[in-house]
Amino acid sequence: MVVFTGAGISAESGIKTFRDSGGLWENYAVEDVATPHAWYKNPELVLEFYNQRRKQVISAKPNAAHLSLVELEKGFEVVVITQNIDDLHERAGSSQVVHLHGEIMKSRSSLNPSLIYQMEGDSILLGDKCERGSQLRPHIVWFGESVPMMDKAIEITEKADIFLVIGTSLAVYPAASLLQFTPEHTMTILIDPNANADELPTHFTVVAENAAYGVPQLVKKLLKAYV
Numbered sequence: 001m002v003v004f005t006g007a008g009i010s011a012e013s014g015i016k017t018f019r020d021s022g023g024l025w026e027n028y029a030v031e032d033v034a035t036p037h038a039w040y041k042n043p044e045l046v047l048e049f050y051n052q053r054r055k056q057v058i059s060a061k062p063n064a065a066h067l068s069l070v071e072l073e074k075g076f077e078v079v080v081i082t083q084n085i086d087d088l089h090e091r092a093g094s095s096q097v098v099h100l101h102g103e104i105m106k107s108r109s110s111l112n113p114s115l116i117y118q119m120e121g122d123s124i125l126l127g128d129k130c131e132r133g134s135q136l137r138p139h140i141v142w143f144g145e146s147v148p149m150m151d152k153a154i155e156i157t158e159k160a161d162i163f164l165v166i167g168t169s170l171a172v173y174p175a176a177s178l179l180q181f182t183p184e185h186t187m188t189i190l191i192d193p194n195a196n197a198d199e200l201p202t203h204f205t206v207v208a209e210n211a212a213y214g215v216p217q218l219v220k221k222l223l224k225a226y227v
Contacts, residue, residue, distance in 0.1 A: 008167020
């Protein structure tokens, strides 16, 4: 089973998303805090923005949807592919998580992308450097950057028997293109309160509920049916 998650699952843990506020993240335009240009223009602002988001993630807790996905591992081999940069899946207990857009609880060298570090505190400051002397930046895929984990995500998706989509608008590319790589036999299920079955392929099963309610209900049905 491949579980593809987006902002909707984390929103129910209190983590804000820029799409909920007219293209702004806590009053910052995306272009000012989440692009390579923003980093070159004002790295201190970018660091402070992500420091605040990191504190928000640390204070958040996994919700019923995150916890239910762990229950699936009792009967399925489950890989979570997430667009989210928080660590709520890991903290809930999911054993296999692929982050397409990076991980806010990690930092990395601004010059060497292979130098990645698990953070112990909540902040990266100007002057914090990697072992080779370059400024540390958030381990995040910014708008305009390539998605290095995309190939791995495609490889996983190509093996899916069940493809479960939770809390994503399927509008952010290239991540949304994963659906094109599911095998013909794959059962595809979408859990989203705003899902419109008429706008989706006929092979989709739609659960028009929020994640914290819809996921636990679906997990019970899947475990009962297949385990």
